[in-house]
Amino acid sequence: MAAMNVSRAIGAALRSPASSPVAEAAAAAKAKDAEKLRFIDEMTCNVDSVQERVLAEILARNVDTEYLKNCGLDGAADRDAFRAKVPVVSYDALQPYIQRIVNGDRSPILSTHPVSEFLTSSGTSAGERKLMPTIKDELDRRQLLYSLLMPVMNLYLSGLDKGKGLYFLFVKSETKTPSGLTARPVLTSYYKSEQFKNRPYDPYHNYTSPTAAILCADAFQSMYAQMVCGLCQRHEVLRVGAVFASGLLRAIRFLQLNWKELAADIEAGALSPRVTDASVRECCNDDWAGIVRRIWPNTKYLDVIVTGAMAQYIGTLKYYSGDLPMACTMYASSECYFGLNLRPLCDPSEVSYTIMPNMGYFEFLPVDEATGAASCVDAGNLVDLARVEAGREYELVITTYAGLNRYRVGDVLRVTGFHNAAPQFQFVRRKNVLLSIESDKTDEAELQRAVERASALLRPHGASVAEYTSQACTKSIPGHYVIYWEL
Structure with missing residues (x-):
């Protein structure tokens, strides 16, 4: 489907009059969508001014940190001073500072806000596991980006508030650092947060899996409980997903290995005195092509990341899903949440993400077209978010509220176009993979x-x-x- 202008959709989202409690609820949901779409439009129309404000906020709160003082910044720091004095760095340069926080130093080293925990890589990035310090209000920024996903999806598919999502979500192991702070993957941090556990009811984020099943630390028990719930509510499921394509394939493999026990438990369980629907027993035919459509017949799309290293699973997902559309909805990492895909149902090969300028301060290091390597790491080489060029490749450099300053994320992105004034990027590769x-x-x-x-x-x-x-x-x-x- 062709890209839809978000600003044009706002008016359409508000047109239906409310004439009953159901209609009123629908109108309220549309009004909420319109508010979120308006926010996207505002952010993407005013990229440079938003970026300037974000950097000013970050500097105002962190200019008195040890790191920025060592860079030569003072209380009057502005965008020009930041560009002139703060170097572009990789993790190795920050590691000594981070290690002090890990060991219990509570002084304002990278951020004046207390470090709440450390976020570790999800396992899809190259290199060894890194510890990224984060602060509490980062959870609010992540929650804000999540809240934008369904209003965009509703521009392309209707009726998603009339059913549920079957998402296979899991927590991973966590450790305690010598300072007593927790170190865990970013998604585990989110699922265990009060923002997720106490989230208000939202028809677009109505999951078949209870929170207790998602938070179960035993991977087998968590998967089993989520699969049972998904099977029992199979006619209500409108979308099936996991964070990464590999996670959804792991769930399908789990169903292949355990379907007999799952079916027996459902038939004997308290949820239903007897299961008579023959399609619950689809698996016994040993034909797994299109199994997702057959078990969850109302599914409209798969919600999974199939870009980068996950692209290898596209063919297998097509086989199991019966060619359901695959939606790559957002772009994020342990260091920062970046943006979203405004055309979520496009072909996986065409996925481009619009970086939201309110999430952090973003700069880009040009990649040499001949060698594929980033330009000489000189602060003067960096390009602002509002000034990247279509067709060029860049390495992403971020400055965050949590205290990462001009940090090289390691992702190489290509500018594919623009939404309003906001550039859209296709993920090309990890620079060190x-x-x-x-x-x-x-x-x-x-x-x-x-x-x-x-x-x-x-x-x-x-x-x-x-x-x-x-x-x-x-x-x-x-x-x-x-x-x-x-x-």
């Missing part, structure tokens, strides 16, 4: 394309690639990579 042997450099996007071309040879034989990995082999000269396929 490379196959690099015998001086050749192959990034994950190139590897994915190579696997897709090669796997086409399997189609005449009724086989496909479910997953793959690689290993360097230097036993022969020249060295090469061996690609392992799971069929």
Whole structure:
């Protein structure tokens, strides 16, 4: 579907008059959507002024921190002083500061607001696990971005408030640092937050899974409970999802292995004295093509991230879902939540994200078109969010309320166009995810394309690639990579 102008949709969202309690509730939901769409429009029309305000807020609260003082900033710091004095850094430069916080130093090192916990990488990024300090009001910013997703989706699909979402959401293990602060993945932090646990009822965020099932630390029990709830409410499910494509495939695999026990428990359980619907027993045919549509027949789309490293699962998801649309709705990381996809039902190969300028201060390091490497890391090379050029590739650099200053996230993005004045970016690759042997450099996007071309040879034989990995082999000269396929 062609991109819809968000500003034009605001009027349409307010037109239906309320004439009954149900209509009033629907009108209230539309009015709430219109408010969120208006906010998106305002943010994307005034990118540079919003960015200037955000940086001013960050500097006002953090200019007296040890880190910014060491950079030579004082209480009168402004945008020009920030650009001139604060260096562009990677995690290694911040690690000594972070380690002091980990060990219990409560002085204003990176942020004047107390560090509430540490966020760890989700496991999809390259390199070792990093600890990112965060503060309490970051949860409000994340919650704000989540609140924008369904108003955008409602521009493309109607009736999503008339059913439920089957989302497989899980918490992961967490640890305590010597300072007593928790270290855990960003999504675990969100699911355990009061914002998530005590969220007000919203028909667009009505899940089949109870919060207790999501927060269950035992992965098997959590999956089992969420799957049972999803099966019992299967006619109410309008969308199926997980955070990453791999998570949704793990859920389908769980159903393959445990469907008999799940069906028996549902039939014998208190929820229903007897299950007579034959489609609950779809799995016994050993035909898993389109299983998502067959078990949850009202599903309108899959809500999963299938960009970057997750692109390898697109074919398998199409097989299991019966070619349901796949919506990549938002772009986020442990360091910061960035933005959303204003065309959520586009083809996965066309996904572009609009960075919301209120989430942090964003700068971009141009990537050399010939070498694929970022330009010389000089603060003068950085480009503001409002001044990137269409078609160019950049490495993302962020400054956050929590105290990351001109931090290189490591994501390489390509500018694909603009929504109002806001640039839209396609995720290209992680800058340090490379196959690099015998001086050749192959990034994950190139590897994915190579696997897709090669796997086409399997189609005449009724086989496909479910997953793959690689290993360097230097036993022969020249060295090469061996690609392992799971069929």
